[in-house]
Amino acid sequence: MEKLLIFGGSGLLGSHATLYFEKIGFDVYSVYNKHSNFPNKKNEIQLNVMDQSGLWNLLSTLSPDVVLNCSGLTSVEDCEAHPEQAKFLHETFPETLARYTANNTSKYIHISTDHLWEGERSFYKETDPTNPINVYGKTKAKGEQLVLTENPSSLVIRTNFFGNGLNWRQSFSDWVIEKLKLNEKFYGYNDIYYTPISIPYLLEFLNRVLELDCNGTFNIAGSERVSKYHFIKKFADLMQFSSDHLEVSRYIDNPAKIPRPMDMSLDTTKLSKAIGLIPPNIEESIRSILI
Numbered sequence: 001m002e003k004l005l006i007f008g009g010s011g012l013l014g015s016h017a018t019l020y021f022e023k024i025g026f027d028v029y030s031v032y033n034k035h036s037n038f039p040n041k042k043n044e045i046q047l048n049v050m051d052q053s054g055l056w057n058l059l060s061t062l063s064p065d066v067v068l069n070c071s072g073l074t075s076v077e078d079c080e081a082h083p084e085q086a087k088f089l090h091e092t093f094p095e096t097l098a099r100y101t102a103n104n105t106s107k108y109i110h111i112s113t114d115h116l117w118e119g120e121r122s123f124y125k126e127t128d129p130t131n132p133i134n135v136y137g138k139t140k141a142k143g144e145q146l147v148l149t150e151n152p153s154s155l156v157i158r159t160n161f162f163g164n165g166l167n168w169r170q171s172f173s174d175w176v177i178e179k180l181k182l183n184e185k186f187y188g189y190n191d192i193y194y195t196p197i198s199i200p201y202l203l204e205f206l207n208r209v210l211e212l213d214c215n216g217t218f219n220i221a222g223s224e225r226v227s228k229y230h231f232i233k234k235f236a237d238l239m240q241f242s243s244d245h246l247e248v249s250r251y252i253d254n255p256a257k258i259p260r261p262m263d264m265s266l267d268t269t270k271l272s273k274a275i276g277l278i279p280p281n282i283e284e285s286i287r288s289i290l291i
């Protein structure tokens with residue numbers, strides 16, 4: 001049985017990944033820092049990854065076959081407020097994992113983002129040079145480079161996902177459901193575009209590229225480019241909620257906000273060629289988390 005060590009195992013993606021990879025037969029060890037999600041699991045490990053000696057101790061004791069890094073400082077606002085923390089989590093820490101896995105012939109899977117460009121075009125390819133515009137994007141872009149320099153056999157996954165949240169962390173789709181149930185006026189941006197994919201599909205596709213022993217950068221995203229408004233509207237329709245209280249708003253109308261790419265959509269041609277599957281459209285993705 002392959003030993004898989006997941007960092008960020010208490011996060012939105014990492015907690016689903018912990019359950020998914022266990023289900024398909026991996027021996028999973030799931031690391032959290034502040035939020036224990038699986039208190040009854042013997043393989044849940046508490047570690048602040050800024051503790052270098054604790055980290056080396058864990059890696060050398062466990063000697064994992066695969067390391068999946070789902071940790072990060074995922075709020076764009078928090079990254080602007082704490083750039084040193086963002087730099088450590090998105091650059092220094094992944095670089096350490098890439099070095100460790102390169103020296104120990106284990107596989108490193110690095111979860112990156114779609115937040116890597118200025119957002120003036122659509123459907124970014126793996127080969128498009130990055131041009132990030134905020135601390136989150138800049139540190140994530142630099143982290144990818146460091147990872148692939150240290151360990152070119154790493155898998156770098158660029159994505160944007162949604163799924164059911166956690167008791168400590170509401171997801172975007174949880175927020176949408178809450179707003180729809182409240183029957184109060186709320187807003188969705190119609191000028192921010194992306195290609196979201198549900199967590200179940202993301203994990204299935206990630207496992208396929210892992211099985212094929214792929215390396216390098218892969219976009220794992222949905223096939224359909226939607227605005228945030230469109231996503232919410234589709235969600236409401238599929239859940240048979242009224243969207244009468246949903247109104248259109250524009251991100252650019254709020255100049256006080258942190259710069260964000262207005263288009264983060266990803267091209268998935270490389271992924272489709274590798275795994276022989278077309279990624280889900282938005283309806284298929286949403287349905288996969290409603291079941």
Ligand SMILES: NC(=O)c1ccc[n+]([C@@H]2O[C@H](COP(=O)([O-])OP(=O)(O)OC[C@H]3O[C@@H](n4cnc5c(N)ncnc54)[C@H](OP(=O)(O)O)[C@@H]3O)[C@@H](O)[C@H]2O)c1
Pocket residue numbers: 007008009010011012013014031032033034035036047048049050069070071072073074075089111112113114159160161162169
């Ligand atoms: N959410 C999205 O839609 C999205 C989109 C594109 C890319 N991504 C990328 O996908 C990855 C996962 O995102 P997510 O939304 O699932 O993350 P999340 O829910 O915000 O969780 C972040 C995780 O990082 C862990 N962490 C943070 N600082 C730590 C530290 N010092 N030591 C140990 N663990 C630490 C947290 O542990 P504790 O909570 O236990 O402290 C938590 O498990 C990230 O790399 C993110 O950049 C996310």
